[in-house]
Each structure stands twice: as structure tokens, then as C-alpha cells.
Amino acid sequence: MTGTESRAPRHGTGDPLWPVYDRPSDLAAIESVPLEARGLPSSTYAAVARAARLRPDGPALTVLPSAEEWPRAVTVTFAELLAQVHRFANLLRAHGVARTTAVGLLSPNTALLPAALLAAQTAGIAAPVNPALSAEHAARLLASSGTRVLIAAGPELDAEAWRTAREVAHSLRLTALFALRPTACAGAAPELEPVDGVVVAHLDTAAAAHAPDRLVGVEPPAPGDLAACFHTGGTTGAPKLAAHTHANEITDAWMIAANRLLDEDSVLFAALPLFHVNALIVTVLGPLLRGQHVVWAGPSGYREPALYGVIWKIFEHHRVATLSAVPTVYSVLAQVPVDADLSALRFAVVGASALPPAVREAFEDHTGVELCEGYGLTEATCASARGFVGEDHRPGTVGQRLPYQRLKTVRVDADGAWHDLPPGEPGTLVIAGPTVFPGYVTGCGPYGPLLDSLGTVRDGWLDTGDLACVDPDGFVRLLGRAKDLIIRGGHNIDPAVVEDALLAHPGVTAASAVGRPDPHAGEVPVVYVTLSPDTAVPVAELLAFAAERVPERAAAPKDVMVWDGPLPVTDVGKPAKLPLRLDATRQAVVAELASCGVRLAPGERVGCELLDGRPLVRVPHPADRTLRLRVAAALDRYAFRWEFATEGRP
Structure with a gap:
């Protein structure tokens, strides 16, 4: 039986897992069916097993060694991915990893990293950490999660990350340290320096002796079991790790995948690092649920300058239908000559920070491809709202709330009391539903990580720290941030x-x-x-x-x-912080004016104030029309609101 023959019913053809989800108006019909009746996989492991059962020979991942060597990519089928997860999970179990044990991951993207992360969630709890962190900071994060085994970039892949991993393994007295090799590497693996008291080996070599066809001594996770701890920014000096359950991750991934902007044969492009929750939810778990093929960039992802010289060729070759990136990437792509056939590229996803209108306009005019905005935060697993393209695009919003998530705004009094606000009224955005995290990791006890929401969740509602308004259709318009991140x-x-x-x-x-x-x-x-x-x-x-x-x-x-x-x-x-943020905004505008050739006259100044939660900048009106146009073009690249302070000048 081939992968094509064994597929589940196609999207929207009666399978309760995939309802019709084409337009904003479909939300009510989707939510008329209880979420528990949808038949979602019980865990991330179950999602891998399901994909391997339905499309065993279908391509799951294609990983590029680097931009220059993109034709030498390594492709892994869904069946092969499941075999990797089995081997790695069994290896972790053999080294003492249990359901409540954390497995650290400290590596840029490489061919075996997705399977390693999924195996860590299968056997225990994944704790991905930015490999660029200092050894001291990485050790603090991994110690907070209770990490006992670390999977890290080996010396061939990232020599600095390997040095960090060795320091961490020594300082935390870990049980084992496993090294990842570069994608498509040739030749024998180099010998690894020992670490006193720690088993040190290459991951693929150590896992080769373990069963690829089943879990041995590993009970599959339950929906309420912890799947991962992701580092999130905060306003204190202590590292904060947001815990996610398997139900959190699977539910959010399904919410993102449960639409017909893409079909089962669509190819996704991924280049965000896997220590970012967006990379896991949007470009690993979502495609796993749909049986979609994901093409992964090299270790540096979007930070590899050479990628932009070949990215359109890669898209043409693999018939890429969409990509997920931050506004900075689209600002660069808007300048890259289109030298390939992009007819398969249907839309592009953007999130993580505010999208300046000029970036949207430049990218869409340059490529003919629409940008689809989204909104989310780690404490709500990943995504809580997503936009639409075409006639259903709502300019100025970051999209409509995702199914089964509830969003509203509240007024927070000086004494901390919350008061619900009517739809459309600006306030602090709060979220409830199945993606709200169980809490931050505050320590480790005999039964695993200790969790506390630290006051961010009240009666099931998560305080996002963002200022917004939510219209009656569930579309979110962000107005600014109440938090300091x-x-x-x-x-x-x-x-x-x-x-x-x-x-x-x-x-x-x-x-x-x-x-x-x-x-x-x-x-x-x-x-x-x-x-x-x-x-x-x-x-x-x-x-x-x-x-x-x-x-x-x-x-x-x-x-x-x-x-x-x-x-x-x-x-x-x-x-x-607010007076300083406004002053910093004012200084940025003054510098931009100077670069445009505008010198402020005596008594003229740039005004900056907060209006509906967002900075409003008032700029002196240049007398020269050419200067006015130059200033307008420059300031349109920013995400804040601005206006000329004096109208009516010639």
C-alpha cells in the first residue's frame, strides 16, 4: 500500500478532524462540534505514528545542508521519521529518561533535530534552548527544567555550541551528552572529547542498536503530560520556562492546520530555529497532522545571507506553497530579484512582531504573494489568531481568533481587579481555552517540574500583557504592549x-x-x-x-x-518604562528625519504620545514637497502611527 492510497479522507469531506474552514464565518459551525469529538491525536508521538500509518512513503522532511549545497538535501519519509523517534526515545529511556525527566536540546537546525525533539517529548519533556546563549545562561535554563540528558550540536555542526554543551554537561553533572552531526555529512564521525562522569556519544551512533519499530519501556504520553518547556522573555532577571502539555501543542497545531488555505499536498518552507515554539507548532506538528511535506533551510536558517541568493530557486524546485517568517525576513525578500517560477507560492505567514504596512506593500508588490498575519505567545502555546487572504483579509488586524480559543479585553484597575470590556473596546487582551499553558517551571520536585502561572492566569484567562481590541467577529487589532518585553x-x-x-x-x-x-x-x-x-x-x-x-x-x-x-x-x-519608550521612539524619528535631510527649525520638535495604547508620532511638516514624500516613505517603514504636525504648508 502506498502513502497516497492510505490517506485519510481529504480535508473537509466529512472527516471530523478536518471541518470546512475557508472563511471567517465558518468559525461558528466549527465550534458547534465539541473539540473532544474531533478525534485529535493524544500526543505529539501519536501524531507522528498517525502520519506514518497514513502516508508511510510520503516525504515528511527535506533538510538542506546549507544554501550553497541545497541540491544535496536529505529527505525523510513519515515512516523513517517514526523509526528515528523510536530509536531516540528508546535510547533516552535506556539513559534514565522517564515521563517527568527533561531532555535538553542545544543545537541549530539539522536533519536529526526534529526527530530528537519529538523523541524527547515521547520519552520525557523536551527543553530546547538557544545554542547561541552563554554556557552560564544555558545551564541556568536547563537546570530550571531539571535536564538530565542533553542533545547538542556536535563539533562539526557548531563548535561553539559544542563547547557550551560540554560546559553545561560538566556543571550540571548530566547523565549523557549526545552530539548531532551536520545534514548530509560525509565520512566517519570524529572522536568526541570525554566529559567526566558523563556518557558522550553521537546520537545516531548511540541509537543504532535500539529498536526502530516500537517503543521499548516507554509508555506513550497522555494528553495532560508535559511535552516541553520553552524559554520565554519576561520582566525579571530569572529565566522563565513556559510548560506545554501534549494537548496544548496538538490542539494549537490542529487549529493552525485546520483550514483550506493549504491542502495535503502543499509543501511548506521552514527556516526558524527549533528552540522557537513557532517552528515546532507551525512547521513540525501542523504539517504532521496534515501529512504535509516541509523543506527546512540549513542550520542558520533565515540568518544565512547566502540563502537569499537561491531562495526562489529552492521554492521553484520544491513547489513551496507557503513559508513562515518574521517581518525582518520579508523586508529583505522584497529586495531579492524574483528569478524563478513562484506559481506554487500561495501566501506567506508573518508574525512574532508588528508588521509595518510598508513591508507588507513592498513584499506583495514585489512577489505578487499575499502576507497572512498571525498573533500568539508562548504562554498560549503558540498561535491564538490568524488572518485570511483575498477578500477576507481585514487590514489592520492580526487575524481572527482560532477555533475553541476565547479572546476578550479587560480593564485592569490599580488594585489589579479585572473588568470585562464590550467587543471593540480597547483594553488588555486575555485568552482562555485549551492552549493556555499550565504554568511556568518554578523548580523540580520528586514528581517532575513544579508549575505556577505567577499571576498571569485568572479563572482560566491568560493575561497576554498586550493592548488590543477584539471585534464581534473575533478579529484582533493590536494597539501596543503593556508588558516590557x-x-x-x-x-x-x-x-x-x-x-x-x-x-x-x-x-x-x-x-x-x-x-x-x-x-x-x-x-x-x-x-x-x-x-x-x-x-x-x-x-x-x-x-x-x-x-x-x-x-x-x-x-x-x-x-x-x-x-x-x-x-x-x-x-x-x-x-x-513608558516615558522611556516614547523618548526612544522620538529619537528614532529624529534620526530618520536627519537621514532624509530634514533639520528641525528652532522651536520645532517631534511629538510622541500614547493614543489607544500605541505611540502616535507628530512630525514637523517639511516645506519642500520632495522632502515630505521622502519623510513619508521613510516613516511608513515603521509599525507606529505618525502624522505631519502642521498641514497646509506648500
């Missing part, structure tokens, strides 16, 4: 780690990091500091000092501003 190119940055780096300088007495608007990255971190009396420290020195101490390159501040007087505080004495 900095999002750089879709990458979450905890402002506390930037502040802590500056506070270690002997001349700095206070520090407050905020996001400054950026036309390419959405936001970049900048820091406001106060200095000791009679102290003068060059900004260049402070920047270099911070760059050496932040845990990852993306968190290094782009600028440091010395604040005259105490940093702003709220009425109760807590640090106030």
Missing part, C-alpha cells in the same frame, strides 16, 4: 538581562532597557542609565561593556542614553 526581529529579549549587564559597570547607578522602533528588526534594545555624581563614561565604553556581558548577541544594546536626573518611576515607585 523587547521583540527584535521576532526574538524575545528580557530587558532585565540588558539592565543587569549595565548595572555591573562601576559608574552606572541605574539602568532601564526598552525597545526602540526599527524599520528592519521591529525593535532594537536601547538602555537609559544614570551615572554616579561627577562621573563621565563614554557611551562607546558602556556599549562595549554591555556587549561582553549580555547572554546573547541579539540582546546587546544598540545605544545607551545618559538620563539627566532619576529615571522615571510610577506613583508607587516602580520603574516606568
Whole structure:
């Protein structure tokens, strides 16, 4: 029996797993059937097993070694993927991994990483960590999850990540450390340096002796079992790990896949790192549920400059139907000459940070491909709203709430009390439903990770920290963020780690990091500091000092501003970020005006205020029409709102 012959009923043909979901108006009919009647797989392992049963010979993953070597890609069928998961899960069990044991993953993308992550969820709990983190920071995260076994990039794949993995394995006294090799690598694996008291081996070599056709000593996970702990940004210096159950992940992946924008034969392109929850839910689990083929970029993903020289050729060759990326990527793609047939490319998915209207317009005009926005956060598993294309696109929104998720806005009083707001009224966005996480990992006990929502969930409703309005049809219009998280190119940055780096300088007495608007990255971190009396420290020195101490390159501040007087505080004495965010926005606009040749006249200034939760920037109206057009084009690249302050000038 071939993979094609063994498929389940096609999407929308009576199979309760796949209802008709073409338009926003389909939501009510979908939700008239209880979610538990949909027949979703019970776990991520069950999703792999189901795909292998229905499409054993169908291509599951095609992984590129690199942009230059993309024709040498490695393809894995669904049956082969299941065999890999069996071998790796059985290996983990042999090294003491149980249902509540965390397995760390510290690697850029490579051919065996998806199976390794799924095996970690099958045998225990996956704990993926950014391989670019410092060894100290990675160790803190992995210790918080209770990691006992680590799967990491080997020295051929990422020498720096391997050094980090060895330090972590030694400091945490792990049971085993398994190395991943590059995709399509040739020749014998190099010998690995030992780590005292730790089993060290290549993952594929160590797993070769284990059964590929079944789980041995491993009970398949239940829906309520923990599947993963994902690092999420926060507003304190302590690392925060958001726990997900198997039901969380499967349900959210199904919500994303349960639409007819794509069919079962569609090919997806993936290039986000697998330590990002979007990569797992959108480009691993969603396609697994539909039996779709995913083409994965090389280890550096969208960060590999050479990818942009061949990306359209890759899309043509594999008949790619969609991709998922952040606004920064689409800003670059809008400049890449289209030198291939993109007729298979139906739409492109964008999320993680605000999409400037000019980026949307430039990409769509350049490629003829529509962008489909989405919204989500790690504490709600991944996605909570998605847009539509064509006539159902709602400009200015990030899409409609996904099936079975409830979204509303509330007013939060000074005493912390919540008050529901009517549809369409701006307020703090809260979410309820089957994707809300069980809590942050606060420690490990005899029965596994200890969880606490830390006040973010009340009566089943998750406080997103985002300001928004939700219309009666469930479409979400984001207005800004109430929380302090900095999002750089879709990458979450905890402002506390930037502040802590500056506070270690002997001349700095206070520090407050905020996001400054950026036309390419959405936001970049900048820091406001106060200095000791009679102290003068060059900004260049402070920047270099911070760059050496932040845990990852993306968190290094782009600028440091010395604040005259105490940093702003709220009425109760807590640090106030809003005045600094507005000042950073104003400075970004002043710099943009200067690059356009606009010099402010005496008495002229850029105004910046908060209106309906979003910055509104008022720009002096240049007298010269050419300058006006240049300013308009420049500021349209940003996600904030702006207007000329003086109309009627010639």
C-alpha cells in the first residue's frame, strides 16, 4: 500500500478532524462540534505514528545542508521519521529518561533535530534552548527544567555550541551528552572529547542498536503530560520556562492546520530555529497532522545571507506553497530579484512582531504573494489568531481568533481587579481555552517540574500583557504592549538581562532597557542609565561593556542614553518604562528625519504620545514637497502611527 492510497479522507469531506474552514464565518459551525469529538491525536508521538500509518512513503522532511549545497538535501519519509523517534526515545529511556525527566536540546537546525525533539517529548519533556546563549545562561535554563540528558550540536555542526554543551554537561553533572552531526555529512564521525562522569556519544551512533519499530519501556504520553518547556522573555532577571502539555501543542497545531488555505499536498518552507515554539507548532506538528511535506533551510536558517541568493530557486524546485517568517525576513525578500517560477507560492505567514504596512506593500508588490498575519505567545502555546487572504483579509488586524480559543479585553484597575470590556473596546487582551499553558517551571520536585502561572492566569484567562481590541467577529487589532518585553526581529529579549549587564559597570547607578522602533528588526534594545555624581563614561565604553556581558548577541544594546536626573518611576515607585519608550521612539524619528535631510527649525520638535495604547508620532511638516514624500516613505517603514504636525504648508 502506498502513502497516497492510505490517506485519510481529504480535508473537509466529512472527516471530523478536518471541518470546512475557508472563511471567517465558518468559525461558528466549527465550534458547534465539541473539540473532544474531533478525534485529535493524544500526543505529539501519536501524531507522528498517525502520519506514518497514513502516508508511510510520503516525504515528511527535506533538510538542506546549507544554501550553497541545497541540491544535496536529505529527505525523510513519515515512516523513517517514526523509526528515528523510536530509536531516540528508546535510547533516552535506556539513559534514565522517564515521563517527568527533561531532555535538553542545544543545537541549530539539522536533519536529526526534529526527530530528537519529538523523541524527547515521547520519552520525557523536551527543553530546547538557544545554542547561541552563554554556557552560564544555558545551564541556568536547563537546570530550571531539571535536564538530565542533553542533545547538542556536535563539533562539526557548531563548535561553539559544542563547547557550551560540554560546559553545561560538566556543571550540571548530566547523565549523557549526545552530539548531532551536520545534514548530509560525509565520512566517519570524529572522536568526541570525554566529559567526566558523563556518557558522550553521537546520537545516531548511540541509537543504532535500539529498536526502530516500537517503543521499548516507554509508555506513550497522555494528553495532560508535559511535552516541553520553552524559554520565554519576561520582566525579571530569572529565566522563565513556559510548560506545554501534549494537548496544548496538538490542539494549537490542529487549529493552525485546520483550514483550506493549504491542502495535503502543499509543501511548506521552514527556516526558524527549533528552540522557537513557532517552528515546532507551525512547521513540525501542523504539517504532521496534515501529512504535509516541509523543506527546512540549513542550520542558520533565515540568518544565512547566502540563502537569499537561491531562495526562489529552492521554492521553484520544491513547489513551496507557503513559508513562515518574521517581518525582518520579508523586508529583505522584497529586495531579492524574483528569478524563478513562484506559481506554487500561495501566501506567506508573518508574525512574532508588528508588521509595518510598508513591508507588507513592498513584499506583495514585489512577489505578487499575499502576507497572512498571525498573533500568539508562548504562554498560549503558540498561535491564538490568524488572518485570511483575498477578500477576507481585514487590514489592520492580526487575524481572527482560532477555533475553541476565547479572546476578550479587560480593564485592569490599580488594585489589579479585572473588568470585562464590550467587543471593540480597547483594553488588555486575555485568552482562555485549551492552549493556555499550565504554568511556568518554578523548580523540580520528586514528581517532575513544579508549575505556577505567577499571576498571569485568572479563572482560566491568560493575561497576554498586550493592548488590543477584539471585534464581534473575533478579529484582533493590536494597539501596543503593556508588558516590557523587547521583540527584535521576532526574538524575545528580557530587558532585565540588558539592565543587569549595565548595572555591573562601576559608574552606572541605574539602568532601564526598552525597545526602540526599527524599520528592519521591529525593535532594537536601547538602555537609559544614570551615572554616579561627577562621573563621565563614554557611551562607546558602556556599549562595549554591555556587549561582553549580555547572554546573547541579539540582546546587546544598540545605544545607551545618559538620563539627566532619576529615571522615571510610577506613583508607587516602580520603574516606568513608558516615558522611556516614547523618548526612544522620538529619537528614532529624529534620526530618520536627519537621514532624509530634514533639520528641525528652532522651536520645532517631534511629538510622541500614547493614543489607544500605541505611540502616535507628530512630525514637523517639511516645506519642500520632495522632502515630505521622502519623510513619508521613510516613516511608513515603521509599525507606529505618525502624522505631519502642521498641514497646509506648500
